Amino acid sequence: MAAESDANDDGIESDEPTPVGVKLGSTRTVLTYPDGNGGVHAERSLTCLATYEDAITGDEKALFGERAAAEYPDCVEYMLRSGLPEDDERAALADRYFRELLSANGVPEESAVVYAVPTMENDEGLENLTDVIESSPIGAAGMRSYPESLCGAIPALGDGVEAVDEVFLAVNMGSTNLEASAYRRGDQLVPFSTGSVTGNDVDRRIVANVEEETQGRVHVDLTTAREYKEEHGDFESFEPFSDVVQQPGGGSHEFTIEDGVQDALNWYLDAAVDAVANEFLPDLANDFMKPYQLALANPIALTGGMACIPGMTGEFERRLSAELDREVAVVSPDEPDLAAAEGAHRIAERLAGR
Ligand SMILES: Nc1ncnc2c1ncn2[C@@H]1O[C@H](COP(=O)(O)OP(=O)(O)OP(=O)(O)O)[C@@H](O)[C@H]1O
């Protein structure tokens, strides 16, 4: 690599390292870096890897993301399925996945990297994730980790990194956990996370609801359920939709889903509001009464993929206000599923001296 006169991605001759944001998620990983036109590129990739043997050389090769999922559905590995790399084998797969993703995107070694890390009570998993991060080829100019819900709140609460100077609440709605925290000037107070209110639970419920609504005639898999949720879930204007399945004995069967998707989402939202109002907030009030009052007077940042569902933010605000018997405001960034990596990128820009 020619190190001296590297033009950086903005086309300016510079010795400044490239700022990079990373969110390694159980379903999707998001990588953010300068797009070369003064903006930021966000690369979304399914967090999965498939290996195969090169037909000519016999070498083992790896394929990652959407292509791995589409071409090798039989053996693709989602190594962060539970949110963190559970064991050495999955840590090694995560390491390989991340290297493939970085090299496909040409992320330079001379970079300042900020990782958005989930809040979970799983020390071994967190240690494994730290190993993956520390052994990665990027971040020669600096590496830091911040909680995922803090990173996600940054684009929800301003155009810069204003959130880091405030006292506020953040809730992140992921596929394997629901995370809530209070932040006081970047410091995480009373981190809370639960694995019982998740995007994956919604998918499982949709599978069961579809079976019930079709009197047992239609059984969809979890991927299809997730697609139904992502395409048709809507708290503002949900419409019944139809789909067709091939039947084992030949022929096809068309069916309509009236309530199956929205019922699952209503369960999710009520459970999320209940966890925040009746589990997380009482603990916070107990330990930090004044910051609790200050934070509730500010908008709550709602992020994560599940916050992409149209109307989720407004409905969360309405139901949480009702549950707490006081008006609270809830805001989401424009792209809640990319927000953690975007926020991480903004912190990385500061670290890189921009
Ligand atoms: N555009 C969308 N519309 C609806 N739901 C979405 C959308 N994008 C993602 N989701 C859902 O959000 C969840 C994934 O959220 P996110 O990407 O924040 O999770 P993750 O970080 O990969 O998971 P975790 O935080 O549990 O490790 C999944 O259940 C997914 O189906």
Ligand SMILES: [Mg+2]
């Ligand atoms: Mg996440």
